[in-house]
Amino acid sequence: MAxxxxxxxxxxxxxxxxEDGELPLVVVLRPKxxxxxxxxxxxxxxxxxxxxxxxxxxxxxFLSHHAHSARALLCVGLTxxxxxxxxxxxxxxxxxxSSAGVEHIDLHECRRRGIRVTGASAAFSEDAADYAxxxxxxxxxxxxxxxxxxxxxxxPVKGEHPLGFKLGGKRVGIVGLGNIGSQxxxxxxxxxxxxxxxxxxxxxxxxxxxxxNVWDLAANSDVLIVCCALTEDTHHIINRDVMTALGxxxxxxxxxxxxxVDEKELVQFLVRGEIGGAGLDVFENEPDVPKELFKLDxxxxxxxxxxxxxxxxxxxxxxxxxxxKAFFSNKPLVSLVQSE
Amino acid sequence: MAxxxxxxxxxxxxxxxxEDGELPLVVVLRPKxxxxxxxxxxxxxxxxxxxxxxxxxxxxxFLSHHAHSARALLCVGLTxxxxxxxxxxxxxxxxxxSSAGVEHIDLHECRRRGIRVTGASAAFSEDAADYAxxxxxxxxxxxxxxxxxxxxxxxPVKGEHPLGFKLGGKRVGIVGLGNIGSQxxxxxxxxxxxxxxxxxxxxxxxxxxxxxNVWDLAANSDVLIVCCALTEDTHHIINRDVMTALGxxxxxxxxxxxxxVDEKELVQFLVRGEIGGAGLDVFENEPDVPKELFKLDxxxxxxxxxxxxxxxxxxxxxxxxxxxKAFFSNKPLVSLVQSE
Numbered sequence: 012m013a014x015x016x017x018x019x020x021x022x023x024x025x026x027x028x029x030e031d032g033e034l035p036l037v038v039v040l041r042p043k044x045x046x047x048x049x050x051x052x053x054x055x056x057x058x059x060x061x062x063x064x065x066x067x068x069x070x071x072x073f074l075s076h077h078a079h080s081a082r083a084l085l086c087v088g089l090t091x092x093x094x095x096x097x098x099x100x101x102x103x104x105x106x107x108x109s110s111a112g113v114e115h116i117d118l119h120e121c122r123r124r125g126i127r128v129t130g131a132s133a134a135f136s137e138d139a140a141d142y143a144x145x146x147x148x149x150x151x152x153x154x155x156x157x158x159x160x161x162x163x164x165x166x167p168v169k170g171e172h173p174l175g176f177k178l179g180g181k182r183v184g185i186v187g188l189g190n191i192g193s194q195x196x197x198x199x200x201x202x203x204x205x206x207x208x209x210x211x212x213x214x215x216x217x218x219x220x221x222x223x224n225v226w227d228l229a230a231n232s233d234v235l236i237v238c239c240a241l242t243e244d245t246h247h248i249i250n251r252d253v254m255t256a257l258g259x260x261x262x263x264x265x266x267x268x269x270x271x272v273d274e275k276e277l278v279q280f281l282v283r284g285e286i287g288g289a290g291l292d293v294f295e296n297e298p299d300v301p302k303e304l305f306k307l308d309x310x311x312x313x314x315x316x317x318x319x320x321x322x323x324x325x326x327x328x329x330x331x332x333x334x335x336k337a338f339f340s341n342k343p344l345v346s347l348v349q350s351e
Numbered sequence: 352m353a354x355x356x357x358x359x360x361x362x363x364x365x366x367x368x369x370e371d372g373e374l375p376l377v378v379v380l381r382p383k384x385x386x387x388x389x390x391x392x393x394x395x396x397x398x399x400x401x402x403x404x405x406x407x408x409x410x411x412x413f414l415s416h417h418a419h420s421a422r423a424l425l426c427v428g429l430t431x432x433x434x435x436x437x438x439x440x441x442x443x444x445x446x447x448x449s450s451a452g453v454e455h456i457d458l459h460e461c462r463r464r465g466i467r468v469t470g471a472s473a474a475f476s477e478d479a480a481d482y483a484x485x486x487x488x489x490x491x492x493x494x495x496x497x498x499x500x501x502x503x504x505x506x507p508v509k510g511e512h513p514l515g516f517k518l519g520g521k522r523v524g525i526v527g528l529g530n531i532g533s534q535x536x537x538x539x540x541x542x543x544x545x546x547x548x549x550x551x552x553x554x555x556x557x558x559x560x561x562x563x564n565v566w567d568l569a570a571n572s573d574v575l576i577v578c579c580a581l582t583e584d585t586h587h588i589i590n591r592d593v594m595t596a597l598g599x600x601x602x603x604x605x606x607x608x609x610x611x612v613d614e615k616e617l618v619q620f621l622v623r624g625e626i627g628g629a630g631l632d633v634f635e636n637e638p639d640v641p642k643e644l645f646k647l648d649x650x651x652x653x654x655x656x657x658x659x660x661x662x663x664x665x666x667x668x669x670x671x672x673x674x675x676k677a678f679f680s681n682k683p684l685v686s687l688v689q690s691e
Contacts, residue, residue: 138492141518141542145494148485152478152660154653158495161652162645166638172654177662178481201541202481298506305502312501313494314512320492322517 034058035339038078038100040070041087049328053085057335074099083107083338085331086116094120105338107331111135111191111318112268113348114241128348129334132190134326135318140194142317143236143266144202146290147183149311150262151176156308176260176287179203184232186225186248187239187267188214195236207231210239225249229256234264241268251276260287266317269295278303281310292317374398375679378418378440380410381427389668393425397675414439423447423678425671426456434460445678447671451475451531451658452608453688454581468688469674472530474666475658480534482657483576483606484542486630487523489651490602491516496648516600516627519543524572526565526588527579527607528554535576547571550579565589569596574604581608591616600627606657609635618643621650632657 039061041047053059060081062073074096083105086092092106094117103126106116111132121128132139149155152175160172181204185192188208196206196219207220209228214221222228225248229235235257239245249263249272257263263286265272274295280286281304288309294300297315304310333345377397381387393399400421402413414436423445426432434457437443443466446456451472461468472479489495492515500512521544525532528548536546536559547560549568554561562568565588569575575597579585589603589612597603603626605612614635620626621644628649634640637655644650673685 137519137543138517141488142492142494145485145488145492148481149489149494152482152485152656154482154485154489154651155495155498157653157656158489158651159499161640161654166640166654170638172656174659174661174664175656177478177660179477180662198538198541201538203477298510300501300506311494311498313497314501314506316492316497316512316515319514320517321514322520324514 035083036060036078036081037335038074038081038084038103039063039087040084040090040092040096042090045088047087048324049331052328052332053335056332057083070096071099083335085109085335089115092116097121097124097126105129105334105344107334107338108348109327109331111139112240114268118348127338127344129344129346130348131327131330131346133346134330135323136190136194138320138323139191139238139266139318140198142292142313143191143195143238143264143290144198146264146266146292146311146313146317147199147234147236147262148178150264150288150290150309151178151181153308155311159308180205181233182207182231183234183236184208184222184225184228185219186210186228186235186237186271187245188217188219189239191238191266192236193217195238204234211244225253226256229253229261232257233260234262237263237265237267237271239267239271241271246270247273249273249277251280254280254286257286259285262286262288262290264290266292269293269297274301281307375423376400376418376421377675378414378421378424378443379403379427380424380430380432380436382430385428387427388664389671392668392672393675396672397423410436411439423675425449425675429455432456437461437464437466445469445674445684447674447678448688449667449671451479452580454608458688467678467684469684469686470688471667471670471686473686474670475663476530476534478660478663479531479578479606479658480538482632482653483531483535483578483604483630484538486604486606486632486651486653486657487539487574487576487602488518490604490628490630490649491518491521493648495651499648520545521573522547522571523574523576524548524562524565524568525559526550526568526575526577526611527585528557528559529579531578531606532576533557535578544574551584565593566596569593569601572597573600574602577603577605577607577611579607579611581611586610587613589613589617591620594620594626597626599625602626602628602630604630606632609633609637614641621647 034057037057037059039059043063060078062070065073078100080102082102085107087109089110097120106126106128108130113130157172179202183199183204183206185195185208188210207228209222209225237249278301290311292313293315300312337344374397377399379399379401383403400418402410405413418440420442422442424443425447427449429450437460446466446468448470453470497512519542523539523544523546525535525548528550547568549562549565577589618641630651632653633655640652677684
């Protein structure tokens with residue numbers, strides 16, 4: 012007779028490794044040099060089909076020969092997932108993304124074929140929000156610049172460093188109020204900032220003023236924080252007109268994707284002093300950073316690392332596992348990307 | 352007959368410049384090279400006695416000859432105000448400080464003579480709190496270090512920068528929960544940190560756990576933020592034992608005063624990797640910074656500028672004016688320092 016005491020035993024059995032032949036197939040697409048930190052955990056539950064394990068075969072050939080019946084694919088980092096690749100996977104029903112954004116995945120093709128896509132922005136949103144806030148205070152208060160000033164042994168020589176600006180009271184416009192943008196808003200409220208936002212649609216449950224276009228948001232903000240998804244509609248959403256509307260004291264923080272901002276224009280605005288400063292974690296042609304920025308003290312530069320901490324890697328692994336397990340046990344996906 | 356309509360007129364007269372002979376005397380003690388930004392505003396309301404205006408006379412001689420009847424003194428910045436100087440001012444009843452801390456003022460002598468002292472930490476507390484939070488995220492997420500990495504053109508060469516640590520979930524111990532410490536706590540709660548504190552006494556209205564000694568606080572914290580006043584009791588409050596209790600992953604942020612931390616020990620702990628990192632706005636022998644720190648990426652260095660922004664200078668001027676006006680119209684002082 013099944014007693015209450017026996018139930019945990021039954022549940023544990025579900026988590027135990029199965030014979031490889033019984034395990035569900037999961038295709039893994041990853042950059043060649045990128046080791047999958049959760050490989051061991053995945054292999055306890057899934058049979059992984061990784062083209063990198065067959066270096067003599069092309070990815071296309073590997074997928075054609077081995078992945079015909081695979082229903083799930085794990086797309087690691089920003090590995091492009093094109094319609095052509097998807098075409099090699101006729102049984103595919105699920106793409107599990109492991110990055111905050113999903114613009115490297117052909118969402119249109121996924122939608123057309125009814126393939127569901129999960130993202131990982133939930134695992135990264137707190138780190139990304141922390142970073143956006145830190146970049147903003149860094150630009151306003153010149154923290155990276157004063158660190159450079161002290162390390163350059165200029166303090167005893169020059170005395171005081173020019174003063175920075177106060178964060179409290181600043182009007183912050185958030186471009187994209189998703190997971191990350193909402194976390195940014197929560198933090199900046201505690202600093203005494205006033206928040207407004209732009210997104211595709213007004214969010215009914217959000218107390219902050221909504222601007223349907225970014226130009227209006229910029230005209231009513233001291234700071235713009237760019238954290239929306241990169242799509243055809245949002246490419247260069249921060250353009251020359253928006254920068255002009257933001258004005259000479261305005262600050263731009265970009266933790267989204269480089270092409271959300273017209274980088275050439277931004278560099279000109281910064282060099283000519285037509286904008287107050289910028290904190291940039293992302294660039295249009297990474298890892299290339301416009302060299303004009305290197306001499307500016309009102310700019311903080313960062314190598315696309317806003318979303319990543321040691322702790323968020325752990326959270327990411329949990330999220331990837333949770334989505335795959337949910338899929339194969341017909342439960343609701345944990346972080347489904349809502350396609351529109 | 353005095354009507355209600357006439358009252359504003361009467362009130363306005365109070366604010367209008369008076370003949371200099373009628374104005375109350377205010378002694379100004381300031382560093383020689385420091386111009387008083389609010390001099391014009393002060394001169395509309397007070398007759399200023401500034402030893403710097405008589406360069407041929409010593410400060411002692413000037414005060415002896417001109418300030419015998421002065422009831423109020425404005426102490427600018429960190430100008431020392433000793434018992435000897437106070438002895439030259441027999442009519443003194445009020446010292447208006449213009450800095451966040453007041454350890455440069457002989458509070459014991461002021462208390463003995465019944466001289467009231469006002470501070471200016473309220474004008475600076477938000478800026479200081481913002482800065483403390485930014486230094487903490489900078490140390491955890493290595494923002495100044497990655498800015499250096501990008502400016503040094505290492506991104507294309509080295510690829511990724513080592514990962515940083517997440518702020519959310521960290522146990523932050525605040526040493527000194529006054530104006531500044533309370534503002535820090537408010538901000539860090541929004542980042543998902545848990546807060547505890549040490550101060551001379553448990554604060555009845557504060558929801559955070561209290562530790563009567565700093566060692567216990569350190570042993571139960573991932574981060575220590577030092578923002579208490581510098582007194583004989585708090586000199587080297589962060590000593591070797593406290594650093595050991597904080598542990599290898601621990602982070603120390605100091606926005607208080609340099610001598611709150613045993614700097615030689617801290618340098619050794621950092622160099623030997625026995626502590627996780629530090630964000631330092633203050634040092635024991637400013638502007639000298641231990642050169643061993645210049646090569647460390649887990650350290651953010653700043654030239655004693657946490658409390659100052661362009662905006663806080665405005666707020667400071669308002670606070671100084673408000674305290675002096677309150678005193679001369681027998682109203683409660685705005686920012687009395689509670690001496691114990």
